[in-house]
Amino acid sequence: MTDELTRLDRAHHLHPFTDFKALGEEGSRIIVHAEGVYIHDSEGRRLLDAMAGLWCVNLGYGREELITAATEQLRELPYYNNFFKSTHAPAVKLAAKLSEIAPAHMNHVFFTGSGSEANDTMLRMARRYWALKGKPEKQWIIARENAYHGSTVAGMSLGGMAPMHEQGGPLVPGITHVRQPYWFGEGRFGEGPLNDAADPSAQAFGRDCAAAIEARILELGEDKVAAFIAEPVQGAGGAIIPPESYWPAVKAVLAKYDILLVVDEVICGFGRLGAWFGSMHYDLAPDLMPIAKGLSSGYLPIGGVLVGDRVADTLIEEGGEFFHGFTYSGHPVCAAVALKNLEILQDERVIERVREDLGPYLASRWATLAEHPIVGEARSLGLIGALELVADKAGRARFDKSLAAGNLCRDICIERGLVMRSVGDTMIISPPLVITHAQIDAMVDLARDALDETARRLSLQIAH
Numbered sequence: 001m002t003d004e005l006t007r008l009d010r011a012h013h014l015h016p017f018t019d020f021k022a023l024g025e026e027g028s029r030i031i032v033h034a035e036g037v038y039i040h041d042s043e044g045r046r047l048l049d050a051m052a053g054l055w056c057v058n059l060g061y062g063r064e065e066l067i068t069a070a071t072e073q074l075r076e077l078p079y080y081n082n083f084f085k086s087t088h089a090p091a092v093k094l095a096a097k098l099s100e101i102a103p104a105h106m107n108h109v110f111f112t113g114s115g116s117e118a119n120d121t122m123l124r125m126a127r128r129y130w131a132l133k134g135k136p137e138k139q140w141i142i143a144r145e146n147a148y149h150g151s152t153v154a155g156m157s158l159g160g161m162a163p164m165h166e167q168g169g170p171l172v173p174g175i176t177h178v179r180q181p182y183w184f185g186e187g188r189f190g191e192g193p194l195n196d197a198a199d200p201s202a203q204a205f206g207r208d209c210a211a212a213i214e215a216r217i218l219e220l221g222e223d224k225v226a227a228f229i230a231e232p233v234q235g236a237g238g239a240i241i242p243p244e245s246y247w248p249a250v251k252a253v254l255a256k257y258d259i260l261l262v263v264d265e266v267i268c269g270f271g272r273l274g275a276w277f278g279s280m281h282y283d284l285a286p287d288l289m290p291i292a293k294g295l296s297s298g299y300l301p302i303g304g305v306l307v308g309d310r311v312a313d314t315l316i317e318e319g320g321e322f323f324h325g326f327t328y329s330g331h332p333v334c335a336a337v338a339l340k341n342l343e344i345l346q347d348e349r350v351i352e353r354v355r356e357d358l359g360p361y362l363a364s365r366w367a368t369l370a371e372h373p374i375v376g377e378a379r380s381l382g383l384i385g386a387l388e389l390v391a392d393k394a395g396r397a398r399f400d401k402s403l404a405a406g407n408l409c410r411d412i413c414i415e416r417g418l419v420m421r422s423v424g425d426t427m428i429i430s431p432p433l434v435i436t437h438a439q440i441d442a443m444v445d446l447a448r449d450a451l452d453e454t455a456r457r458l459s460l461q462i463a464h
């Protein structure tokens, strides 16, 4: 069966974010089953999934309640849309539940099928809002380098991933990118002194990054800028936790020039940082929040945009018809599963546990990896974390790019039974929020073994 699947996969299946030819030569790992924080492949191996799939399986695999919610809804009403004056209970209940858990000033949601569609939606809403306010020139969206906001044309235009921009342009006009608050990569391992993220130079760096937003606003003209979009903690860019000074300074800049704040919660939403939303952890009070992933723990595809009262009131009172929507906006089965997922997160106090117990526990165990000779920084917040691989801590040197140290470490992790992702030479984790202390211990031990082996193989390569 494995051989047959491999053959058919190679013959017919174009995978996302994949070099098709290279994968054709290597073949894919086939995942057949999963439970809790573990996935199983067709070779009978069990792997600890420290990425929760793609940052989404917040409740872990195999939750019967979600399966039941889907099955019952499939029987009751497998599909109907929310167009043309119709609606159904799952979409309505989910909208009400989201309004209950969201920041107090956010009371409306527009549903989508994914995070990318959520970002397309928010872009149209932000520009429409200003047009309705009599300021149609307020069109520019300021985003950040190395951000990820999706793979639709608007999503990738908003994102700051240079390799994506190089393919499939031209990009959506009216989007500009400013520097990211990546202290380790662009501050500390750049010119700054060797200190941790609480030190004054990291804080100064955070304020500089916020000042870059103000400079861009002044360059474009404040009456031309609609919104600023950012992830609370950058995910795909490398689990980048901004210095504490960053967000308060950004908020002040946006308030000064009356610019909407869009906080992309696709990864940070639904508990990842130990609060319902990253915006709550950082006290951001955004105008728009794209959501997806953890909304249904990834069991079924669903996303949306949570809309703050200021924008919602304008769109509702003054907007007329909003010419936008997807066949699967508020899909009943996806919505039923998402609702059950939110109820479980609430009933089992999963998010409180991340904040009070699991997050601090991970932080204490993860920090021990900073002692490893090839780790320049081990950082975490809630249940997201990263390790920065370096060749020389004292001399502040990264590994030569040709060594592809991050990919090597990722492959060694897989050999040892751990799914950890690499972004360049940054290793990242984002495990299910139901991981136990013992599983965190196992994850850290596997990571340490993989680092040892990575160091050994790299030193062999460097020696030759």
Ligand code: PMP
Pocket (backbone or CB within 6 Å): 054, 113, 114, 115, 116, 117, 119, 148, 149, 150, 151, 231, 235, 236, 264, 265, 266, 267, 292, 293, 303
């Ligand atoms: N925004 C962020 C912050 C993301 O991490 C992602 C997906 N990794 C997206 C948007 C896009 O979501 P989707 O893949 O569901 O379109």
